[in-house]
Amino acid sequence: MWSLRAQHLMLNQTIAQTQSYAATLIRDGMRIALAHSITGIARGQLLDLRKSIHGDDAPMHGRMPNDTMAYIKSGQSPVALATVVAVYLDAERKRRSPVEAFMDAWSVAKLFADGATPIDINAAWYAVRDVKSGWVSWNFCKNCKAGFLLDTKQTKKTDNCPYCGMQKQKRHEVAQ
Ligand SMILES: [Zn+2]
Secondary structure, rough: OOHHHHHHHHHHHHHHHHHHHHHHHHHHHHHHHHHHHOOOOOOHHHHHHHHHHHHHOOOOOOOOOHHHHHHHHHHOOHHHHHHHHHHHHHHHHHHHHHHHHHHHHHHHHHHHHHOOOOOOOHHHHHHHHHHOOEEEEEEEEEOOEEEEEEOOOOOHHOOOOOOOOOOOOEEEEOOO
């Protein structure tokens, strides 16, 4: 058994770590509602954090896409979003917590930012959420082994891999 003091220390470390994650998410433009659902930190605290990071120039989020496919239609790269999901699922298999897995995925996604259409952190989170909830299917190409996203409402005809073009892909079941 850990001593109570050790438990308190561990809890404090976890809280500090989560707050540091939240600061990164907010700095990189995540909406308060999403940062709240990932970190569990109270909205009021996140609003204060955003004010301290962005000052009064905090980006205002009006009507924005609120699912993966809407983000892809608005110009987000399906390949970049698939990369986020792949890293997330891999981190999750290594028993990282959801927030840790997303931080891993996001740090990889940032490496892919080419400036043309920078990946939106909100879109990145929606891609993970939508695959986990089954709204977007996670496909795995038997030919080139790449994972990619597919709208579950889409017809089978367009089921080809965006990397190698191979058709008739296997749907990979993601544990909910
Ligand atoms: Zn392929």
